[in-house]
Amino acid sequence: MKDGVRVPVAIIGSGNIGTDLMIKVLRTSKHLSMGALVGIDPASDGLARAKRMGVPTTDQGVDGLVKMPHFKDIRIAFDATSAGAHARHNEVLQRHGVQVIDLTPAAIGPYVVPVVNIDSNLKSPNLNMVSCGGQATIPMVRAVSRVTKVHYGEIVASIASKSAGPGTRANIDEFTDTTAKGIVSVGGAARGKALIILNPAEPPLMMRNTVFCLAEASADEAAIRASINDMLGKVQAYVPGYRLKQEVQFDRIPAERPLNVPGLGKLTGLKVSIFLEVEGAAHYLPSYAGNLDIMTSAALATGERLAVTKLAA
Secondary structure, three states: OOOOOOEEEEEEOOOHHHHHHHHHHHHHOOOEEEEEEEOOOOOOHHHHHHHHOOOOEEOOHHHHHHHOOOHHHOOEEEEOOOHHHHHHHHHHHHHOOOEEEEOOOOOOOOEOOHHHHHHHHOOOOEEEOOOHHHHHHHHHHHHHHOOOOEEEEEEEEEEEHHHOOHHHHHOHHHHHHHHHHHHHHOOOOOOEEEEEEEEOOOOOOOEEEEEEEEEOOOOOHHHHHHHHHHHHHHHHOOOOOEEEOOOOEEEEEOOOOOEEEOOOEEEOEEEEEEEEEEOOOOOOOOOOOHHHHHHHHHHHHHHHHHHHHHHHO
């Protein structure tokens, strides 16, 4: 891999997520360079900011991107639009051999959480980043499931209403479905459930995430705590504002008071409660927008890893 050589990328979507990701690429990336920011609203703040920062832009969507003279150099594209729009974007980009990192809940490609399964998906033409709640909570479900069986995982993601743009609001149903599936396929739980809360509080509150896991009764509490702390450090490597809000809590569910889990019936075991807070880096929106930061940081970490493999080829 040659020193100083970078992989040009395009970001489709000039809203909150796409703009924040663009700033991260420009300020913090080691292996990526900005090839284009793509939007459909000529008056968007994201496109205006990109122009001021010297980034090539188009307000003609993915079709405009393909017509840009340097499109042939772009090898990775991030889609930060909506689940509904992503299918066509992916179709167009795949025809041109561009690897796609999907920040929408469209779930065309495999679910990817960098600290859990990036290495097994490096050659996938489309990688799905699940959701902001998924990036925050799935690592913790996986931390529990790698040391004991997890019968059920449930997460609640609470984000500031001001940090939820039109794309996020349009994808609430997809968020819950995709995140629940990710809790199972990536987190390792037998069954999963996800909820999202748009908190209208003023001043806005930071992103909070609650993770509940029902594990085997024989599970070792010390081993679970150690696994969670290890995973915490790995996520903090690319999301410094990711932290435990309080110590992990354990509750034994006895046979005389079982939990009734839909689809699984009455279960006993060890209930593990994990309380997280995510403070954003404030690259675009203020620091309360941890949901924005963890999504774009996870996407950037994925892009960096893909770039390394391309530069080494």
